[in-house]
Amino acid sequence: MKDFAASSDPAVQRQLDRLAALSLPQGRLGLEVVRDLLGRLGDPQLNLPPVFHVAGTNGKGSTCAYLAAMLEAEGLVVHSATKPHLVRYNERIRIAGRLIDDALLASLLAEVLDAGEDLTPSFFEVTTVATFLAFARHPADACVIEVGLGGRLDATNVLEHPAATAIASLGVDHEAFLLVPEDGAPSEPLVRIAFEKAGIARTGAPMVTQAYAEGMELEIQRLCAAAGAPLHMRDADWWAEVGDDAIEYRDRHGALTLPLPALPGRHQGDNAALAVAVLRHQDRVSVGPAAMAAGIRAARWPARLQLLGDGPLTAQAPGRAIWLDGGHNADAGAAIARHFAGQQVHLVIAMLANRDPQAIIAPLAASIATLSAVPIEGSAAHEASAFGPDARAHGTVAAALAALPPDGLPVLIAGSLYLAGKVLAANGEAPD
Structure with a gap:
């Protein structure tokens, strides 16, 4: 890569x-x-x-x-x-x-x-x-x-x-x-x-x-x-x-x-x-x-459990807390899971094809309300089937957000720093 x-x-x-x-x-x-x-x-x-x-x-x-x-x-x-x-x-x-x-x-x-x-x-x-x-x-x-x-x-x-x-x-x-x-x-x-x-x-x-x-x-x-x-x-x-x-x-x-x-x-x-x-x-x-x-x-460090602000992308799911994390290995998955322990979250995920989906999915299992899989533009990424039978495929993060049920639950976008960069750019939050 x-x-x-x-x-x-x-x-x-x-x-x-x-x-x-x-x-x-x-x-x-x-x-x-x-x-x-x-x-x-x-x-x-x-x-x-x-x-x-x-x-x-x-x-x-x-x-x-x-x-x-x-x-x-x-x-x-x-x-x-x-x-x-x-x-x-x-x-x-x-x-x-x-x-x-x-x-x-x-x-x-x-x-x-x-x-x-x-x-x-x-x-x-x-x-x-x-x-x-x-x-x-x-x-x-x-x-x-x-x-x-x-x-x-x-x-x-x-x-x-x-x-x-x-x-x-x-x-x-x-x-x-x-x-x-x-x-x-x-x-x-x-x-x-x-x-x-x-x-x-x-x-x-x-x-x-x-x-x-x-x-x-x-x-x-x-x-x-x-x-x-x-x-x-x-x-x-x-x-x-x-x-x-x-x-x-x-x-x-x-x-x-x-x-x-x-x-x-x-x-x-x-x-x-x-x-x-x-x-x-x-x-x-x-x-x-x-x-x-x-x-x-x-100290600030983008794309590590970052709460996204108002922008074109978060406007697709108004009224929700939308979190972004670029973690992609088992230790990162465990840290993310600790943050969301005891609550339900809609997971929007993409991972490079050489990464293990279970590194993120397994630690978060008890917290996942719905699971939406998206591609990473310009990179070889896992298909939705890699994330399990309950994963739903969407062509973009915006589409995944727009399709969420009207329950007000928070959203976590995770699985790749490549994806995180695309999300920040789409929401007008490029690091400065």
């Missing part, structure tokens, strides 16, 4: 067309190409402000959003790189808190594509190099960089001296890439995932993590020890209880009572606590408790 992108700016679109023609050459995995390309452009990754590098299966994007918001609440200038984009490619690169503008984006992509034409780089390698160029050329106090896929072999994993690294929640995802048998890698799936994510550990840079099953924790401990990276793991070096009214956090520096995030879901309290722990276990950037609290309240 290629990560296609489109732009209304002709100069940007010319470069995005060049990006769309790229693919990862069969069998090539490694950091050699991205390192070569960075070298041709002056190694911008060596000239970045203090970097916070975040991996994980679920929650890494939200953790990045909390980190950026906390740093900004302290009055610092922050660059951030997240993925994937939902509506516009520009969402991947934020300079001083704002989406990269079209003119700069077109120039950077052209510079990187021209420099690496003979290297046959991938979409992700070009994107990463363009991001590092942008961040190196614009002064800031900190950078927050989200890992794309895995960690060990992700294109972002060329950073040498991050301020801190972090791992959010872990689960099995992207099996075709992360579970390929390899000499020296663990064979047990979840331990292998931990092995891949912990590949971002760096000598002297603190790594801060959530708590995991024993085998996963042992693997992370082994890799951090080998890398010389101080490890700070939840329930061993820091603790957090997400309650009904607050997050109670403590570590060797003391205790904090922090507000709950504006983002819904108990798991968001866990992600916010991880961001707090990251900042309190490094010494490159100073952020106080007041800024941490303000950042928790201010």
Whole structure:
């Protein structure tokens, strides 16, 4: 699946067309190409402000959003790189808190594509190099960089001296890439995932993590020890209880009572606590408790249990709460199910053909009032039959919403970030 992108700016679109023609050459995995390309452009990754590098299966994007918001609440200038984009490619690169503008984006992509034409780089390698160029050329106090896929072999994993690294929640995802048998890698799936994510550990840079099953924790401990990276793991070096009214956090520096995030879901309290722990276990950037609290309240992360506003799409089902979530694996399904526990919801779902429908359907089973299956424009997606005998097929999300019974029950649109991007665009809520 290629990560296609489109732009209304002709100069940007010319470069995005060049990006769309790229693919990862069969069998090539490694950091050699991205390192070569960075070298041709002056190694911008060596000239970045203090970097916070975040991996994980679920929650890494939200953790990045909390980190950026906390740093900004302290009055610092922050660059951030997240993925994937939902509506516009520009969402991947934020300079001083704002989406990269079209003119700069077109120039950077052209510079990187021209420099690496003979290297046959991938979409992700070009994107990463363009991001590092942008961040190196614009002064800031900190950078927050989200890992794309895995960690060990992700294109972002060329950073040498991050301020801190972090791992959010872990689960099995992207099996075709992360579970390929390899000499020296663990064979047990979840331990292998931990092995891949912990590949971002760096000598002297603190790594801060959530708590995991024993085998996963042992693997992370082994890799951090080998890398010389101080490890700070939840329930061993820091603790957090997400309650009904607050997050109670403590570590060797003391205790904090922090507000709950504006983002819904108990798991968001866990992600916010991880961001707090990251900042309190490094010494490159100073952020106080007041800024941490303000950042928790201010952080926003689209398409993760996002309550949609008024717009052309939600007008198809007036008077209802319509939620959007791009989660597509079992851990995401469990988090969504916790949010809707004890209530009924109309589910509108689409999933890429290489995803397991039960990852979302099974955890939500007790809450599903009706199930409507829709396609994902431009992507190979499951037919309605994949979601079970009760699934009804509709040609569009708008049609699915318009066909709902007049019962006022809330709606959940879920199953794919690709679908989420289409929904946000259709409702006029593109991230800014």
